[in-house]
Amino acid sequence: MAQKRVLMKGNEVIAEAALRAGCRNYFGYPITPQTEVMHYMAKKMVQIGGNFVQAESEVSAINMVYGAAAAGARVLTSSSSPGISLKQEGISYIAGAELPAVVVNIVRAGPGLGGIQPAQGDYFQATKGGGHGDYRNIVIAPASVQELYELTVEAFNLADKYRMLVMILGDGTLGQMMEPVAFRDVEPIEVYDKPWACTGRGDRKEHNTITSIYIDPDTLEVKNRELQDKYALVTANEVRYEAFGLEDAEIVITAFSTCSRISKNVIRQAAELGIKVGMIRPITLWPFPSQIISETAAKSNVKAFLDVELNAGQMVEDVRLAVNGQKPVYFHGRMGGNLPTQKEILDKIIEIHNGGNN
Amino acid sequence: MAKVTFNDDLCKGCGLCVNACPRKILALEKVRLNTKGYHPAVCVDPDSCVGCAFCAVQCPDSAITVER
Amino acid sequence: MAIVFQPTEGLTKKPLHYCPGCNHGIIHRIIAETLVEMGLLDDAIGVASVGCTYNSYEYFSCDFVQAAHGRAPAVATGIKRTHKDKVVFTYQGDGDLASIGTAEIIHAAARGEKICAFFVNNAVYGMTSGQMAPTTLLGQVTTTSPFGRDASYQGYPINVSELISNLTGAVYVERVCVTDYKNIMNAKKAIRKAFECQLSGKGFAFVEFLSTCPTNWGKEPVEAMDWLKEKMIPQYPLGCFKGADVDFTKADENEEVKS
Numbered sequence: 001m002a003q004k005r006v007l008m009k010g011n012e013v014i015a016e017a018a019l020r021a022g023c024r025n026y027f028g029y030p031i032t033p034q035t036e037v038m039h040y041m042a043k044k045m046v047q048i049g050g051n052f053v054q055a056e057s058e059v060s061a062i063n064m065v066y067g068a069a070a071a072g073a074r075v076l077t078s079s080s081s082p083g084i085s086l087k088q089e090g091i092s093y094i095a096g097a098e099l100p101a102v103v104v105n106i107v108r109a110g111p112g113l114g115g116i117q118p119a120q121g122d123y124f125q126a127t128k129g130g131g132h133g134d135y136r137n138i139v140i141a142p143a144s145v146q147e148l149y150e151l152t153v154e155a156f157n158l159a160d161k162y163r164m165l166v167m168i169l170g171d172g173t174l175g176q177m178m179e180p181v182a183f184r185d186v187e188p189i190e191v192y193d194k195p196w197a198c199t200g201r202g203d204r205k206e207h208n209t210i211t212s213i214y215i216d217p218d219t220l221e222v223k224n225r226e227l228q229d230k231y232a233l234v235t236a237n238e239v240r241y242e243a244f245g246l247e248d249a250e251i252v253i254t255a256f257s258t259c260s261r262i263s264k265n266v267i268r269q270a271a272e273l274g275i276k277v278g279m280i281r282p283i284t285l286w287p288f289p290s291q292i293i294s295e296t297a298a299k300s301n302v303k304a305f306l307d308v309e310l311n312a313g314q315m316v317e318d319v320r321l322a323v324n325g326q327k328p329v330y331f332h333g334r335m336g337g338n339l340p341t342q343k344e345i346l347d348k349i350i351e352i353h354n355g356g357n358n
Numbered sequence: 359m360a361k362v363t364f365n366d367d368l369c370k371g372c373g374l375c376v377n378a379c380p381r382k383i384l385a386l387e388k389v390r391l392n393t394k395g396y397h398p399a400v401c402v403d404p405d406s407c408v409g410c411a412f413c414a415v416q417c418p419d420s421a422i423t424v425e426r
Numbered sequence: 427m428a429i430v431f432q433p434t435e436g437l438t439k440k441p442l443h444y445c446p447g448c449n450h451g452i453i454h455r456i457i458a459e460t461l462v463e464m465g466l467l468d469d470a471i472g473v474a475s476v477g478c479t480y481n482s483y484e485y486f487s488c489d490f491v492q493a494a495h496g497r498a499p500a501v502a503t504g505i506k507r508t509h510k511d512k513v514v515f516t517y518q519g520d521g522d523l524a525s526i527g528t529a530e531i532i533h534a535a536a537r538g539e540k541i542c543a544f545f546v547n548n549a550v551y552g553m554t555s556g557q558m559a560p561t562t563l564l565g566q567v568t569t570t571s572p573f574g575r576d577a578s579y580q581g582y583p584i585n586v587s588e589l590i591s592n593l594t595g596a597v598y599v600e601r602v603c604v605t606d607y608k609n610i611m612n613a614k615k616a617i618r619k620a621f622e623c624q625l626s627g628k629g630f631a632f633v634e635f636l637s638t639c640p641t642n643w644g645k646e647p648v649e650a651m652d653w654l655k656e657k658m659i660p661q662y663p664l665g666c667f668k669g670a671d672v673d674f675t676k677a678d679e680n681e682e683v684k685s
Contacts, residue, residue, distance in 0.1 A: 025508060051507040055500065056533035063497035063530070067504025070491045071471070075504070093494050198489035198505065200469045200512045207438075209483040211474075211492035361427060372447035372640075372647040378607065396446065411431040412607045418451025419442055420434070425427040 005180040011036035017152035024050035025075040027064035033172040034106035037078040058083040062090030069099035070210040072197030078104035092131030096212025100159035106175040109337040117337020118172035123314035139285040145179035240283035249278030293322035360409025368421035371396035375413035447647020449637035477519040496527025499534035515542040524560040538595030538629035548637040556642030591667035597629035598669035603636040622674035
């Protein structure tokens with residue numbers, strides 16, 4: 001592996017990673033704070049003979065993604081919260097038609113037009129489906145520019161492996177952040193046959209069709225059960241998280257992406273005060289690392305959990321489901337595009353350590 | 359010498375072929391129903407058919423084959 | 427005796443679910459026949475839309491992708507950009523293309539996407555039981571214009587072909603109907619020309635088919651054909667709006683697209 005490191009912006013690394021993963025199709029619509037993904041693609045895709053289309057809307061962009069995915073291509077779109085809301089129609093169709101695609105959401109503060117500063121208010125939308133119907137997307141939450149690279153490449157593999165939409169859930173902090181990144185010489189691209197793709201019938205005896213409509217209730221129920229079976233398989237195989245300090249932690253922080261970075265510094269500060277704090281950082285937000293949280297909650301050294309998010313408390317619901325009443329779960333969140341300070345989190349830890357209220 | 363054949367099961371009795379026939383030799387059955395429950399089209403004067411295929415071209419359900 | 431007409435291999439054997447006399451069956455067939463005649467069936471990828479033709483993918487024997495309501499031109503864009511050597515077409519109704527999908531069709535045309543859009547205009551929403559469409563005629567009674575479409579209340583019908591023909595990226599635009607043998611043959615020529623346009627790589631091709639909806643118009647199929655001729659054609663005149671003089675089979679780079 002080449003270890004030459006280059007300084008790059010998060011959003012540009014997403015685009016570069018997609019190209020390295022063999023993605024030759026990008027369809028998007030401008031929105032802050034993810035436009036660098038687009039700018040990078042606008043130049044590079046043309047240079048390497050790929051497809052870049054600035055669509056007339058996010059609705060159109062996601063449907064171009066649907067078309068390219070149906071045609072068997074690796075395909076990417078990126079947007080930010082209000083744009084992702086517009087894409088939900090297409091995302092539901094992609095789930096229904098079981099098409100592989102990667103969607104990047106560099107989350108900004110909402111609701112409505114909200115603001116352009118970082119937030120995690122789209123957790124529910126991302127992890128519970130987002131559009132209409134019973135479906136899931138694989139949701140990946142990188143916490144560094146290096147992870148943006150590695151996990152974006154991985155996202156394309158997962159999308160093809162399971163014929164699912166994989167969402168990269170970042171935020172403005174991560175997208176705009178510049179960090180050193182080390183690119184591999186050779187990417188671990190997994191190649192999956194796509195005999196279902198609409199490529200023109202060619203020598204095939206039967207024509208291929210891509211659809212999400214099943215008028216007959218029994219057929220649609222079977223289709224739904226197949227989807228749920230697939231989601232169970234993904235849940236069994238693809239949960240990713242980072243955990244540390246659990247062996248002797250009194251308090252366990254749960255946080256993803258930007259919040260996990262801030263919290264890591266607080267853990268050191270707490271240790272200086274003699275408070276042992278560990279962390280579970282979900283890397284896949286769906287499938288959610290419920291098992292490790294549940295097992296950790298059962299440990300005698302663990303007294304409480306503190307969930308830190310850039311919202312009013314969304315992932316904390318999944319944490320509470322996993323903890324299932326075994327230990328108290330506290331929450332600290334900031335909204336509107338504000339980030340929690342280390343002091344805020346440390347104060348909360350001290351409060352919990354001193355027997356604070358839930 | 360021409361022959362028009364109807365795929366009876368596909369016919370919905372819309373009558374567009376009856377209207378399209380320049381020889382006016384097609385008609386919808388008055389009593390008999392096909393498996394779909396429609397009065398299907400039939401040729402009432404096969405000897406007069408010239409095989410122009412106007413009926414088949416007009417048929418929305420590809421129910422007609424024409425030989426000549 | 428030799429067979430002079432038989433069902434096309436461009437369509438599957440599945441019986442159509444459309445109402446008696448519905449023009450979709452004719453339009454499906456002549457598109458499929460044209461694909462076969464041009465030797466394009468194995469290279470074609472269709473895009474179905476939402477409405478009565480939501481499952482047209484079951485009827486065409488080429489590859490087919492079902493799209494969300496109005497989004498077929500965007501889906502077709504994704505397919506065509508992926509497979510530039512294939513022939514990609516959309517099949518859309520008036521609610522789909524002229525209402526919810528106006529942005530998609532206008533911008534696909536403006537980009538000069540090398541696709542064909544086949545637009546079936548029957549001046550009413552069929553699948554959802556006869557509501558007013560963007561192309562409903564003034565005075566026409568529908569379930570949502572029960573007193574007849576009133577311009578002061580519900581606005582005016584949209585002439586989509588005329589609209590599309592104003593866009594530089596659209597190089598072939600024609601409006602046809604399938605009311606009789608002569609018009610069906612003419613419509614087939616338009617379909618062929620649309621595919622030739624796509625193969626030439628010159629840009630976006632658009633064919634509007636005026637169509638009947640006997641069920642929601644409350645008319646017998648033959649009577650509906652007459653109504654189309656008497657009422658729809660005055661609002662939606664037949665003819666080629668763009669590319670009439672262009673022979674897309676000739677690789678003449680200097681040939682100008684006349685409107």
